[in-house]
Amino acid sequence: MTATTAERDAMRRALELATRGPRGVNPQVGAVLLSPDGTVLAEGWHRGAGTPHAEVAALMQLAPGAAHGATAVVTLEPCNHTGRTGPCSEALIAAGVARVVYAIPDPNAVSSGGAERLRTAGVDVVSGVLADEATALLDSWLTVQRLGRPHVTVKWAQSLDGRAAADDGTSQWITGPAARADVHRRRAASDAIVVGTGTVIADDPSLTAREDDGSLSPQQPVPVVLGARGIPADAAVRRHPLPLVQYAGDLHAALDDLRAKGVHRVFVEGGPAVASSFVREGLVDEYLVYVAPVLLGGDRLAVRDVGVSTITGALRLTPERIERLGDDLLIVASPATEGDR
Template sequence: MSFTPAEQAAMTRALVLAATPGVPMVADTRRVGCVLLADDGSTVAEGHHRGPGTLHAEADALARAGEAARGTTAVVTLEPCNHTGRTGPCTDALVAAGVRRVVYAEPDANPVAAGGRARLESAGIEVEAGLMATAAEALAAVYRLAQREQRPFVTWKFATTLDGRSAAADGTSRWISSAAARRDTHRLRALCDTMLVGAGTVEVDDPLLTVRDDHDRPLEPARQPLRAVMGERDLDPAKRVFNADAETVHLRTRDPRRALAELFARDRQHVFLEGGPTLAAAFFQAGLVDEIVVYVAPLLLGAGRSAVADLGITTIAEAFRPEVTDVTVLDPSPADGAAGEQPNIRLTLRPATPARVHQQKEH
């Protein structure tokens, strides 16, 4: 395999495009980015997939390039598809546009869409694969799990003080995390297609559960994740979660697996779990948490609501030890205007496999 510096830079850019926030995916779609390069290594056009029924990344870039696409190199995060689904085959579009070379990161594991490389090579297009494959595979982790497990990928997010509290003794909790942490939370929300909380959280906290910008303005409804409320009790329709800012569904069950099945049936592939500690513990104990994001604030309360509910662990030997995959310090911005606000830390962790969780509970 031989890749030019321009192709490597283009793949880095294509991965960024693929992860564009505010583009919720559904169960059978992928995040894909594409950059078209001229012979001198300059960028001709860029494109990315914006959700089901929209142009695929390659078609998006080709449409923006027009006739300038002829003779270019298409750098794509995923092997171009070779089938007709909601849109036509990207392979045919690349051939018709006169693209000279295609570089992609990872092969398409979907047997329905596979065969892109063979189709391109049969048309005389030079093809190279494997550039930044590991990064592309990480980007596709949500999609892969959803397809394998036939349920949405679950990211559990919570904020905590140094002593493990999510609220003070009087119930106040709004400013546990910093403004920078709250901005980062909205960035992560925008990468998911579903926000999930319990009915109790809706009754007590009355959250909006929308993705909002730096000025606390919600994105337009078409770019909002689905808001899902889980629980059997009736809820006041005047609660903010039922407003027109985004679509909302009430899942009338207390069973995490059943809730995920209902969401998968609605074509959801990535759930952002922001419910209270009891709901999160239920998902965790069922082995249905795939990623944990924790915002740690430099605060001590000494009392108040625990950030995590009882997990059934009674001895240190049974302690849950997730793998830390990222540690990021979130520094305050001068625009925050909060005198003395200190950095928060974001921990991203990969939990044990469901089998490991069940073994721990059995010991």
């Protein structure tokens, strides 16, 4: 079975509705209910954890029995489990919906299976409608489902000879304005920014995302500091628009907690000890290395011990692209897969 023109139009509308919901632990989902002749009966979207799912939110707009024979157009496969709310598959069946059209399957093993439940009940089911658009909308949420943790980008800036600072510890600024502006754009696209207590004490960063004119970006990452040392009361990070989060435990536990808080994308800025710890634990999904055409020498390396003792144990990366930012270079890389090694 294929989707009708009215159903495809309804899916576009459902994708628009989905963006009204918050991005977090739960996916952004939109739903549109159509009559048998293609008329829009009701619309709904998920408004956050504990609230009715999109399909149920749409059904609630109708009088009892008004959805009988209707088509439900949903951006994500209706769920089939009971959490804070009941299964959407059962709600659609109980409402007498005759057909369900959805964009992408639910990758969560706990909540998936709604399509099969609907088919078993005799409901016509069509999948894959505007799947690319729905995947783009839910990209970060889908990544978290696949990884079981937030997506982690590790960034550092270094001299051409691999140093993060001069011998006296000064590091501002190794790279130029274009590279720094690129970092701020990437901060704004992240949910959390991570540094160690050493960086907070040495550099006193604000950990904010800023526009080219120096003003705060509308979207700000949650400031996260790793380490048990106390953070000074007058530290710039304490003036961040969002509350500071600090972890003294292991990285896996920190990422688990951030995921529970609805964080999808983590931007690790260091310093070298923190960056190296993420690499060593195998928790890096993307590397951003900003390279400035300067030589510093000395011992202040951008990356420290990553668990490699011999050349055969080198952590191989796959270069994704290289960009020129003013006089600097940005190397974007990802961990090499078995086939790349």
